[in-house]
Amino acid sequence: MVAGEKFCHGDWSKIKNKYSSFDDGQLLLFCFSSAYIIALLHDTLKMPLDHKRIDVVNQIHGVPVDWALGAFIVQTTMNRTEYSDSSVSYLNSYDSPGxxxxxxxxxxxxxxxxxxxxxxxxxxxxxxxxxxxxxxxxxxx
Known part of the structure; x- marks a missing residue:
C-alpha cells in the first residue's frame, strides 16, 4: 500500500522521466490498479493488509492475467466463506428457492x-x- 501511495503521490514530472516508455494513461492506470488491488484483496476478499502469501504474476501457464480474469476469480471466490463469520456462512450456504x-x-x-x-x-x-x-x-x- 505504501508503494502505491508513494508512486501516485510523487512528482509526476519525475515519474514521467523515470518511466518514459509508458504514456500518461498507463501511469494513471498503475495508480488505479494499486488502489484497486488493495480494495480487492482487503475489502472484498477480507485479507489482512500485512498478509505475506500473495504472489504477483502477469501470466498463469502462459495465459496473461487481466482484470476480466480477476473479476471472474472474485466472483467464483465470493461463495467461499474462509474469512467470514459462521452465522453468515450458514446463511450463504442455505440456498432454498422457496x-x-x-x-x-x-x-x-x-x-x-x-x-x-x-x-x-x-x-x-x-x-x-x-x-x-x-x-x-x-x-x-
Missing amino acids: LVPLLFIIVVVFTALSILRWRKPRLKTIYDMEKGRYIITRVSQ
Whole structure:
C-alpha cells in the first residue's frame, strides 16, 4: 500500500522521466490498479493488509492475467466463506428457492393484517337495562 501511495503521490514530472516508455494513461492506470488491488484483496476478499502469501504474476501457464480474469476469480471466490463469520456462512450456504417467496408472502400478510387492524373501527358495547338490549357505539380514536 505504501508503494502505491508513494508512486501516485510523487512528482509526476519525475515519474514521467523515470518511466518514459509508458504514456500518461498507463501511469494513471498503475495508480488505479494499486488502489484497486488493495480494495480487492482487503475489502472484498477480507485479507489482512500485512498478509505475506500473495504472489504477483502477469501470466498463469502462459495465459496473461487481466482484470476480466480477476473479476471472474472474485466472483467464483465470493461463495467461499474462509474469512467470514459462521452465522453468515450458514446463511450463504442455505440456498432454498422457496425461501424468498415465503418471506415475501409473510411480509405481505403481516402488512395487510396490520392495515386491517388499524382501519377497523373501535366499538364499545353497552347493555341498556331499561330497554333490555345491547347498544353498540363507535369510540373516537
